[in-house]
Each structure stands twice: as structure tokens, then as C-alpha cells.
Amino acid sequence: MAPSRRVYQELIQAMSITITAGERQIFRRMASERVSERAFFGISALLFAISVAVTIVWCGSMSAMGDMPMPGGWTMSMAWMRMPGQTWLGAGASFLGMWVVMMVAMMLPCLIPTLWRYRQVVAGEGEMHPGWLTSLVGGGYFFVWTVLGIIIFPVGVALAELEMGLPALSRAVPLAAAVVVLIAGAFQFTPWKTRHLTCCRDTPERRCKLQANGGAAWRQGVRLGVSCCYCCAGLMTILLVLGVMDLRTMAFVTVAITAERLAPAGEIVARVIGVAVIGIGVFLVARAAGLC
Secondary structure, eight states, X not given: OXXXXXXXXXXXXXXHHHHHHHHHHHHHHHHHHHHHHHHHHHHHHHHHHHHHHHHHHHHHHHHHHOXXXXXXXXXXXXGGSOOTTOOHHHHHHHHHHHHHHHHHHHHHHHHHHHHHHHHHHHHHTTOSOHHHHHHHHHHHHHHHHHHHHHHHHHHHHHHHHHXXXXXXXXXXXXXXXXXXXXXXXXXXXSHHHHHHHHHHHXXXXXXXXXXXXXHHHHHHHHHHHHHHHHHTHHHHHHHHHHOTTXXXXXXXXXXXXXXXXXXXTHHHHHHHHHHHHHHHHHHHHHHHXXXX
């Protein structure tokens, strides 16, 4: 009986040690996850704060130079102009740097939850470097917005040259801008908007199994960036038409994009934003027609 009792006691002790080791492993994992979460959101908050600060300073410096008065009673932003002694390549590089920083400030609030969900998924699949893969997703996302900025700058410069060379075209700009805002508001009600908003609001958990490698992470970010550009086409057009360096317009577009992405009823929010934008467009049309 004595040996059996000793065996029983040793078995109980071994089980206790095993349970204790398991609890320690769980506690260590939980502590590591908390540290990782704090690091992720801390770095994201710092990046957002820096991008906002740089955007405000940049917009302030552009405002200090003054806009160019144009026929028709409006002013052209200096974002489409060369500074004295600056080449067009230098002007393009300056615009692109401003554009990328501005996109980080505007898009990061709605992108952070998506990046965090992605990180949780790849970490749950046993990936040892989820932070690196998450950074690649973010890099692919903002790469798409960078390419868009490269396309936008020469188009903006060409339109600015036309408006400066044709006074009749310049006088038509306020009404044309108002009509574009109306169209952007109507865009919020289209199936195109609904479809791409659904894609942007989709989570990795509802997609197919993610491949935990650098190439797949980059492609995931690019796909997300393309869907985001499609979804934000109307709101970003408003920013470009009403003033790419206007902080008030920038803040409105940022809040609108974030709200329709993160609110529980995103489609309803998008339509409410559409109503507001159409109201702004009607006001701008009335002002351009001299009715107010």
C-alpha cells in the first residue's frame, strides 16, 4: 500500500507542476500580447500625430504664400505651382511628399483597426513576426495612394495651366466645382460605392486563409488600398476640387471616411454623408450663380 500511496502522491505532484507550467505559459502569452498591443497602438498613434502635425505645418506654409486670384472670383492653390527657382521635378517631389503625409494623416484612423485584425489573424496562425507582416500590409496600402498622387499631380498642373491661359474657362470653375461636388454626393448612393465600402469594411477573418509571408502581406495591402481608392473616389474628389491644402475640407473628408468605415451601419452613414455633400453642392451652385 505504501508504494502505491507514494506513486499516487508523485502523480499528483507531477500534475500540479504541469498545470503550474501551463498557467505560466498562458500568463506569459497574455503579457506578451498586451505588450504587443500597446506597442502597435502606441506606434500608430505616434505616426498619426506626426503626420497630422507635418500636414498642418505644410498647409500653414502654403497658406502663408497666398493663393493666386483667378478670373471668376476664386483662388488657385499654390500646390499646383512651382516655387521660384524650383524645377517641375522638384515641385512634383514636394507635392508627392505632402500628399503621402496627408494620406497617412487622413487614412490611418480607419486603417488601424483593419491592420490590428490582420495582425491578430497571422499571430493566431503561429507567425513569429506578425508586426513585420502588418507593416508590409500598411506599406502596400499607402503605396497605392502614392501612385495615385503621382497621377494626380500632372493632371492638376495641366488643368491649372489651362485655367490660367483661358479666362473664360477660369470663370466657369466655381460652377463646375459645385457640380462636381453634387456628383460626389450622388456617388454615395451608388451600388459601386456600396460594393467597395463593403470590401473596405470586410475583415480578414471573413476572407480565405491568409498566407503568412511578405509577398502575400504586400498584396493584401495593395488590394486594400485599391478598394479604398475606389470607395473614397467621391470624397477625395471633393478634397481636390475644393482645395487640396484646405484643412477644413481635409478634416471633413477624414471624418466622413472614418465614420463610414467604422460605424456599425456604414452604408447608412455613407448615405447621410451623401445628403450632406449634396446640400453643400446645392449651396455652391447657388453661390456660383449669384443667388446667395
